[in-house]
Amino acid sequence: MSRAPVLRRSLTGWGRTSPSMANLVLASGEVDVRLAVRDAGTRGVLARGLGRSYGDSAQNGGGTVVDMSGLARILSVDTTTGHVVTEAGVSLDTLVRVLLPLGLLVPVLPGTRQVTVGGAIAADIHGKNHHVKGSFGNHVAAMDLLLADGSVRTLTPQGAPELFWATVGGMGLTGIILRATVVATPVDSAYFVVDTERTRDLDDLMARLQADDDEYDYSVAWIDLVARGAAMGRSVLTRGWSARADQLPQRLRGQPYHFASRSLFTAPNIFPSGLLNKVTIAAFNEAYYRKTPREQRGAIQSIGQFFHPLDVAKHWNRIYGQRGFLQYQFVVPFGAEDAMRRAVERLSTAGAASFLAVLKRFGPGNPGLLSFPTPGWTLALDIPVAPGLGRLLDELDDLVLSAGGRLYLAKDSRAQAETLHQMYPRIDEWRTVRDQVDPAQVFSSDQARRLFL
């Protein structure tokens, strides 16, 4: 039997910062993955999905990285229970396309559909419905995990809670997820009923979210970090529900599950650094805010419009130019609204321009030992890399930490080990579980080495 192709590759995350060289194994089946783990050298091995984590989570300099996107078969769908068994490399985009005609929706959708099931579990991703539905791990009924010793264990939250919840959010460091059973949500259509509101400022936004967020299944706010003074934190709040067939306009009723979305263009790899500067971002933000109606109720939107406006441009990360960009995402608990206010203030006065800043209210967290979501307010923003950014973010880290908050590992590309450890009080429990299944740390990543995970 022939071995999977291995390429010597320079890998980065979606932010295109901090490249490292690894042996990339293009696995197409379980055997390839097993052999890659068996033959891992001293630098270890790591699974990689579609590389949509922003920083160095999915790279392993000097070691082996297993490209899981070739394990892309959907193995079974039970339309009555919603149980979908898939290989770990299936993308959420594929799942959405396959499941919708069956009346099912992927239970948690992040800001891009170009992520794998394995990556979704390993980062325990969250979507616009976190406040009511929790994160991805809450919707995983079982998974098959390939361990460092070469064995495969089937994990369920009931049967093996410790390893299950160390793997959910475990950033690939407990083993390689081969297959998972995801519980999909029944829906009536591929559309959403959406209410849009413009808010004056940050306080206005948080007040509205506190008032009635739980009445919506999906909720997120785009926030303008360029606006200063009285308008600081002005936002566009979009919230909605999956549309029932009878809520659809006549022309859509014939094909309620119709899902059309394609890549419209590929951003070329030639953008100079600084193309997106403060002026262009400010102009974009101003236009976006202005074009949004002050209030609009009950609009019908497609999945693409509602969830993934950026997915139409492949490789849109290239528009940030050579030095790349990073995403900063943190959560602070309810009661720490002042910390959120100060962070927004700090970011907007520093002119850390971003045309993608989103604020969301998280609901309860799950038992994932390194899972990011905890009850509170989360802010995520893209920032082009520029001199001085490191100090600003270190300062914000301190603010977040002292407010009892934390950073999201899937987005992190620059935090300090000590800070991060303090942000995740259960990290020692996680390590204990990891050390039981992988005492030699066969599974490793650049991020794990940087943060001493």
Add this chain to the structure above:
Amino acid sequence: MIDAVGDVQKVLLLGGTSEIGMALLRRLAGERRITAVLAGRPTPGLDDAAGALRSEGHQVEVVHFDAEDGGTWAPVMGKGFASGDVDVVVVAFGLLGDAERAWQEPDVAARLATVNYTAPVTMGVDAAGRLRAQGHGALIVLSSVAGERPRRTNFAYGSAKAGLDAFFTGLREALRPDGIRVVVVRPGFVRTKMTAGLDAAPLAVDAGQVAEASVSALLSGKETVWVPAPMRYVMSVLRHLPATVFRRLPI
């Protein structure tokens, strides 16, 4: 990793008491605390350098070697890399020496060649192999404008720097497919203990300026650094002067 904003976790400085080297290390650390491995001769000066960094909150490891003694070179990299990945290796040791003795006494000539060429090249090759093996990292190498065109006043030192410069400029190309960066720094006159007592040349700079220029080059992807920047044009003119004219210049 040299992280997304250019911060580092661990730096290995060959020439642990070098003023330029220490300035580079501090500039790389920024306001963060890092792990610094200081390699150098076992002197009180080296202990002082380690103590100073510790008091600034850095984690410090000390490794001994003598650039004149080939038997002490081999263990340095193994020790330096033992506690985890090294993000940047700085090659800063060097010896100006006595230029007049260096062209008349074989031992002195050999010592300058060893300290300024053979030792950095030997240790640089070892470092490069380890950086390749970890899949990331960079070398910053202190060359000198003295290597650009040999002058009557210090051609022994200059010739070794010329060789060092050529070697690491070539190594840069060899390492490019592995994603390992090599930054070659060519300072003019830098006011440090190496030049103490000498009359400062025109365009003299401080160690801090060399550090600033080198680190911004590292982060922005530049590979050859002249400090100060106009030195590049000065040297380009000097290089092309006819020997008869060059000989008469007061440099």
